[in-house]
Amino acid sequence: MAELIIPAIISCVIAFFTVYVITPPLIQFLQKRNLAVKDMNKKDHVMVVRPGGPSIIAGIIASEIVLYGFFQLNEILAIMITSFIAFVIGYVDDRKVMSGWFKPVALVIAATPIILLGTYDSNLSFPLFGTVQIPALYLGLIIFMIPITGNTINSIDVLNGVASGFMIIASFSLSIALFILQNYEMAIISLPLGFASLAFYKYHKIPSKIFPGDSGALTLGAMYGAIAIVGHVEIIAAVALLPAIINSFLFLSSMKRIVEHRQIKGKPVEHTEDFRLQATSDKTAPITLVRLILAAGPLSEKQVGYAIFKLAIFSGILAIITAFMMRVQI
Amino acid sequence: MKIGLFGFLFAMWALIIAGGGILVTILGPFSISGYGDFDLLLTSILKAIIAIILVVIWVLVLSKLKNWIFKKEIKS
Numbered sequence: 063m064a065e066l067i068i069p070a071i072i073s074c075v076i077a078f079f080t081v082y083v084i085t086p087p088l089i090q091f092l093q094k095r096n097l098a099v100k101d102m103n104k105k106d107h108v109m110v111v112r113p114g115g116p117s118i119i120a121g122i123i124a125s126e127i128v129l130y131g132f133f134q135l136n137e138i139l140a141i142m143i144t145s146f147i148a149f150v151i152g153y154v155d156d157r158k159v160m161s162g163w164f165k166p167v168a169l170v171i172a173a174t175p176i177i178l179l180g181t182y183d184s185n186l187s188f189p190l191f192g193t194v195q196i197p198a199l200y201l202g203l204i205i206f207m208i209p210i211t212g213n214t215i216n217s218i219d220v221l222n223g224v225a226s227g228f229m230i231i232a233s234f235s236l237s238i239a240l241f242i243l244q245n246y247e248m249a250i251i252s253l254p255l256g257f258a259s260l261a262f263y264k265y266h267k268i269p270s271k272i273f274p275g276d277s278g279a280l281t282l283g284a285m286y287g288a289i290a291i292v293g294h295v296e297i298i299a300a301v302a303l304l305p306a307i308i309n310s311f312l313f314l315s316s317m318k319r320i321v322e323h324r325q326i327k328g329k330p331v332e333h334t335e336d337f338r339l340q341a342t343s344d345k346t347a348p349i350t351l352v353r354l355i356l357a358a359g360p361l362s363e364k365q366v367g368y369a370i371f372k373l374a375i376f377s378g379i380l381a382i383i384t385a386f387m388m389r390v391q392i
Numbered sequence: 393m394k395i396g397l398f399g400f401l402f403a404m405w406a407l408i409i410a411g412g413g414i415l416v417t418i419l420g421p422f423s424i425s426g427y428g429d430f431d432l433l434l435t436s437i438l439k440a441i442i443a444i445i446l447v448v449i450w451v452l453v454l455s456k457l458k459n460w461i462f463k464k465e466i467k468s
Contacts, residue, residue, distance in 0.1 A: 194419050194420045198433075297412065311458075355397065
C-alpha cells in the first residue's frame with residue numbers, strides 16, 4: 063500500500079497543475095483566434111472561448127503516462143487511448159458541426175482499445191447478489207458504455223461549471239468506491255480524472271472563462287466510462303452518474319430520437335426579466351434535468367448549478383453505499 | 393427543488409439493485425445443453441436477449457415512474 067502513495071500523489075499533482083497552468087494560455091490563444099461563443103445565460107453580451115478539451119486531455123495524458131511508468135499496466139494504456147480518441151472525436155465536433163449521430167457512433171471507436179488490449183472482465187458484478195457471466199453481452203456493454211458516458215456528460219454541459227463540477231463529484235465517488243473495494247491500483251489510476259476536472263472547474267465555474275466544448279466533455283465522459291469497465295465497477299459508476307443519465311433519459315424519452323441540441327426548435331428554458339432561468343411551457347421542447355429543477359419556479363444559473371451538484375452528491379453517496387453492498391452477498 | 397428528483401434518483405438506484413438481483417438469480421445459472429459446440433453461443437445469445445428484455449422493462453417502469461413523480465410535483 064505504501065508504495066502506491068508516491069505514484070498517487072505525483073499523478074494527482076501532475077493532473078491538477080497541468081490543467082491549471084495550461085488553461086490560461088489556452089484561453090488567450092482561443093481569444094486571439096476569436097474561437098468564442100455567446101454565453102446564452104448572461105444578460106450582457108458575454109463571449110466565452112472554447113474548447114477547453116486540449117488542456118483537460120493534456121492533464122490526463124501527462125498523469126497517466128507517469129502512472130504507466132510506475133505500474134506498466136495495459137489498463138492505463140486502454141484508459142489513455144480511449145480518452146484520447148474521445149478527445150479527437152469531440153475536437154472534430156467542436157470545429158465542424160456534425161449530425162446528432164456522429165458522436166455516439168464515432169465513440170464506439172473509442173471503446174475498441176479496451177477490447178483489443180483485453181482489459182475487461184466479462185463477469186458483471188452486482189451488489190448483494192454477486193456476479194453474472196455474460197461474455198457476448200459484455201462486449202456489447204463495452205461498445206455502448208463509452209458513447210453513453212461521453213454523451214451523457216456532454217448533455218449536462220449546459221450551464222457554467224456544471225460538467226466539470228459534476229465530474230469532480232462523480233469521479234471522486236468512483237475513486238472512493240474503488241478504495242472501498244480494495245482495488246487500490248485502479249483507484250489511483252482514476253484519481254487524475256477528478257483532479258483534472260477540479261483544475262478545469264477553476265476556469266469553468268460561473269462566470270466561465272472557458273467552456274470545455276465537446277472535446278472536453280467527451281474526454282471526461284469517455285475516461286469515466288473506461289475506468290468503470292477496466293476497474294470492474296460498471297454498476298457503481300452508473301449510480302454515481304445517475305443525474306446525468308436522468309437528463310439523457312428525459313431528453314430521449316421526450317424527443318423520441320437522437321438529435322443535436324442546436325437542431326431543436328422548442329426551448330426548454332427561458333429567461334425572466336431579471337435574467338433568472340425559468341421552465342417554458344413549450345410542448346415541442348425537450349424535458350431536461352434543468353427544466354425539471356425549474357418546474358418549482360425561476361432560479362439563477364448559479365442556483366440551478368448547485369441543485370445539480372446536490373443531486374450529484376446524493377448519487378455519489380448512493381454509489382459509495384453500493385460499493386459497501388458489493389462486499390455483502392445474500 | 394422539491395423531493396421529486398431525489399425520489400426519482402433513489403427509485404432508479406433501487407431498480408438497478410433489483411434488476412441486478414433478477415439478472416444474477418435468473419440469468420446466472422441459466423445454460424443450454426445438447427447442441428455440442430453451440431451450447432455456449434446459444435446460451436450467450438439467449439442471455440443477451442433476456443437481459444435486453446429486462447432493460448426494456450426497466451426503462452418502461454422508469455418512464456411510468458417519471459410521469460407519476462413529476463406530474464405530482466408539478467401539481468403540488
